[in-house]
Structures are given as structure tokens and as C-alpha cells.
Amino acid sequence: MRALSAAPLGADFWKLWTASAVTNLGDGITMVAGPLLVASITGSPAAVAGAVFAQQLPWLLFALISGAWADRLDRRRLVVAVNILRAAALAVLSLAVASDVASVPLILAVFFVLGTGETLADTASAAFVPTLVPAALRPRANALMYANFNLLNQFAAKPLGGWLFIAAAAAPFALNATTFALSAALLLAIRSISPPTPATSGSVPSAHEPSRSLWAEIGEGVRWLLAHRLLRTLAFTMAVGNVVFSAAFAIFVLYAAERLRLNEVAYGALLVAFAAGGFLGTLVAPALIRHVGAALLLRTGLLVEVALHATLAVTRSPVAAAAMIVVFGAHTTVWGVIVTTLRQRDVPPVMYGRVASVYSFLDLGGAALGSLLGGAVATAYGLVAPYWTAAAAMAVVAAAAWRPLRSATLRPSTDPSP
Incomplete structure (x- = not known):
């Protein structure tokens, strides 16, 4: 720290x-x-x-x-x-x-x-x-912002x-x-936070034209994101990841009790592993981004997602589950810091709210859908079925996203998208 x-x-x-x-x-x-x-x-x-x-x-x-x-x-x-x-x-x-x-x-x-x-x-x-x-200090700044969530919101609070x-x-x-x-x-x-200013480039229309409707402006944000290959890939990867993660962890309290044989206190301690991993990710994210590179970290993160669900599907050991959850927690922070920094670099300031809101909509929409699916899948096929399903889905996502993620770098953008 x-x-x-x-x-x-x-x-x-x-x-x-x-x-x-x-x-x-x-x-x-x-x-x-x-x-x-x-x-x-x-x-x-x-x-x-x-x-x-x-x-x-x-x-x-x-x-x-x-x-x-x-x-x-x-x-x-x-x-x-x-x-x-x-x-x-x-x-x-x-x-x-x-x-x-x-x-x-x-x-x-x-x-x-x-x-x-x-x-x-x-x-x-x-x-x-x-x-x-x-720009050069943003990975560090974003890691510090993630520390607030991991240490205070998820742990101390x-x-x-x-x-x-x-x-x-x-x-x-x-x-x-x-x-x-x-x-x-x-x-x-x-005092140094400036209000949004109209874009000077014709590729990004001004958000201050009184004749334009709110829905037209929302559409511009959606279209801008869809036209940017890397950020589009990251957005939909995160959306699918949230669906399967929420489906798997909607029944996690039952999984912990029946498969890992944990009592209420041990279950609480297992949940702390998420926050511990997230805080670890906060500490190592700037150095990893600097020395390893964004593309490799993002690709590795997809493999960690597969490994988390596969490990929980096969293990009955609370220690193995906790260790994998710590690794996953670290990955989520590193991934988040990279994605946030990429958005800060590539999204025009006048469009930032709309593009960020699409991410939020996909994230929470995926989480809500996954929570509904998880209970249904577990009821029909057993407690480990959501984890096997999640592992398979993330393996497909990793294969689909692998090539587009090679362009992920935190050097100045060369993406030709608007």
C-alpha cells in the first residue's frame, strides 16, 4: 500500500x-x-x-x-x-x-x-x-480507488x-x-474537475445541442461502444462473466454447507477470501500492468475465471476453494483496473457517461439474470451444475475473446474506431 x-x-x-x-x-x-x-x-x-x-x-x-x-x-x-x-x-x-x-x-x-x-x-x-x-498514473490511481471498495465496502463495513x-x-x-x-x-x-464540453470532432456529436433527444444521445453512446472492437469485446465478456458468476454464486451458501461442509462462521470466513484477493489485486495491479502488460493479464484473467468455476465444481476442500477465490479476487481487481484505464484513455470525455452506463447496464443486467438462472439450474441438475456450466461458458468466452484482446495495451491508443 x-x-x-x-x-x-x-x-x-x-x-x-x-x-x-x-x-x-x-x-x-x-x-x-x-x-x-x-x-x-x-x-x-x-x-x-x-x-x-x-x-x-x-x-x-x-x-x-x-x-x-x-x-x-x-x-x-x-x-x-x-x-x-x-x-x-x-x-x-x-x-x-x-x-x-x-x-x-x-x-x-x-x-x-x-x-x-x-x-x-x-x-x-x-x-x-x-x-x-x-494517463501514466491512472493504473495506480484506479488501483487505489478499487482499494476503497475491496477494503472498506467489502471487508471493514x-x-x-x-x-x-x-x-x-x-x-x-x-x-x-x-x-x-x-x-x-x-x-x-x-475545483479542477471540469464539466463536459462539446466535442470538436465531427465523429462525436455534442451532447449539448438542445434539439437532440435523450434517447438519441443514449444511442450514440451504444453505437460508439459497439464500434470500438476492444471495448466492445470487454463489455460483452464482462456481461457473460457476470451472468455465469451470479448464477454460480446465487446458491453459494448452499454449496458451502452441503459440499464443503462449512458452518455459518466458516462460510463467513470463506466470503472474506473475495475481499482478501481483491485487496491483493490492488497492491499488485500497477506493477503487473507495467511489467506484464494488459493483453496477457486480460487473457490470463479469463483462464482464472474458468479455473475458479472448474475448481469449485470438483473440489470438496474448503482450503482449495478459498485459495482459488483469493486468486479470483485478485484477478477481478487487476481486470477492473485495466478496463477502467482503457476506457479513460479511449472514450471521449463528452461520451464517457453514456459509454460507462452501457457497461453498468450490462454488468447489473447480467448479474440479475444470472441470479435467476443459478437457482433454476441447481434445482434441476444439482449444486455443482452451475459451476460446470459457468466453467464451460467462460471457456467459450475466452476462446472468442482471445484474439481481440491481443490489441489491449495501455500505450497511446491506435484503435481506428471513433
Whole structure:
């Protein structure tokens, strides 16, 4: 971590990083406390699942629209406004919980607001790093941003969220409201994030022409991505990967109990392996990208995807499963840093929100579809069937993507696409 933090990334980047850190911690806490709150009000599994779905649904409804708005508006002001709105929604929920008047409809409404705000804030803020950081330093900067998610959202927030809820049920939501308010203040202090400006090239139409409809702008983002061979390949590879991963891991708690013979505590420890691998990937990603190269790392990552599912399909050893999950977690961070850096280099700033939103739509859409498929496949063919299916699917994806990925490099782009 010392090598990462020693990078001369500038004061504004560190404000952005701190804003990301506090919101990742707060989001992770609410992710744990939300279902606990619903479960304390009602024993309905549908209501508990509904709280998660209420936050995911806006990505399916609004992801592409949010991308277009992120390209129309001043992105910094948009994220600040959204964070203030999310802080207010969580403050209302916290007060309702403290007053013992919280209801399931209120919780679902707040979570829907949080999810809607997330589609706007995440899409708009994706363009901040290339504005603040020189191209040569972006792999390091992106690795640091991934560290926030792996270490704070996925690792530290989980036990903290549960502990805070037990101590005072309103506390997790009050803390998350505070993190959003702090993030807004930090972003307001960054003056070097410029709003989107109309493109000067005729290949990328301006997003500021009042006569153009929102759907026309969304279509431009989709067409731009489809015309870029490398980024198109990465987008659809990630989409298929999310389908099969979510299908396999939708029944992971049953797999761990029945095949690996793990109790609840050991199952929790196994989940930590994902975060541990992700944090390891954060530490090694800049050096690997510099010395190994993007193309080889992306191709190796596809083989890791196949190996993860194949290993889980054949093993009954918790140690082997955990070791493979750590490797997979490291791969996902390295892959994410590379893909993010490639997008930052190749996507015109005026199009960044729309192109990033297509990625988000494919990612979450794939995850939602996979979660539905996983239960059906496991019910029909047994617990290991989703893992065998995922291994076979990723092997096909690796073969299809192998040649296009050879052009992946973080040197200045030579892609002839617009």
C-alpha cells in the first residue's frame, strides 16, 4: 500500500479518493444493516429480498438515462447534489428507526432513492479520475480507488454494519448519511474537475445541442461502444462473466454447507477470501500492468475465471476453494483496473457517461439474470451444475475473446474506431 499511496497524484485526487473511501464504507454498512432492519420488522423473505432489489432496480431502469444526463450536466455538481439527496433520505430513515416508526414501504422507498442516486453518481464520478490524473498514473490511481471498495465496502463495513445495528438500529443509517454529506463537501473542494464540453470532432456529436433527444444521445453512446472492437469485446465478456458468476454464486451458501461442509462462521470466513484477493489485486495491479502488460493479464484473467468455476465444481476442500477465490479476487481487481484505464484513455470525455452506463447496464443486467438462472439450474441438475456450466461458458468466452484482446495495451491508443 505504501507504493500506491506514494504516487504523486495531487491533492485533488486525494480529496476524490477520500470521498470515495467514506461513501464505500457507508454503503457497505447500509448493505448489511438494511436487510437486518427489514428482518427486525417482518419475517418475510420476500420483504428482505425486496430491500436488496429496490436498490438494484434503478440500475435496470435508469442506467442508460443516467449516463446521458451525466454527459449533459456538470458532473461534479451532479454528484454533490445526489450525495446530499442520499444523505437526506438516510437521515429520514435514521430518524424513523430511532422513533420506532420505520416501515417496510419506507425502507423500500429509501433504498430505491439510494439506488437511483447511485446510477447518477457512479456514472458521473467515473469520469473524475481521467480529469485529475495524468494517463501514466491512472493504473495506480484506479488501483487505489478499487482499494476503497475491496477494503472498506467489502471487508471493514460488513462487521461494522452488524455491530452498529446491534448497538443502535438507527446508527448505521445515520453514519451513512454523514458519509454522503462528507463526500459532498470533499467534492465541492475540488475545483479542477471540469464539466463536459462539446466535442470538436465531427465523429462525436455534442451532447449539448438542445434539439437532440435523450434517447438519441443514449444511442450514440451504444453505437460508439459497439464500434470500438476492444471495448466492445470487454463489455460483452464482462456481461457473460457476470451472468455465469451470479448464477454460480446465487446458491453459494448452499454449496458451502452441503459440499464443503462449512458452518455459518466458516462460510463467513470463506466470503472474506473475495475481499482478501481483491485487496491483493490492488497492491499488485500497477506493477503487473507495467511489467506484464494488459493483453496477457486480460487473457490470463479469463483462464482464472474458468479455473475458479472448474475448481469449485470438483473440489470438496474448503482450503482449495478459498485459495482459488483469493486468486479470483485478485484477478477481478487487476481486470477492473485495466478496463477502467482503457476506457479513460479511449472514450471521449463528452461520451464517457453514456459509454460507462452501457457497461453498468450490462454488468447489473447480467448479474440479475444470472441470479435467476443459478437457482433454476441447481434445482434441476444439482449444486455443482452451475459451476460446470459457468466453467464451460467462460471457456467459450475466452476462446472468442482471445484474439481481440491481443490489441489491449495501455500505450497511446491506435484503435481506428471513433
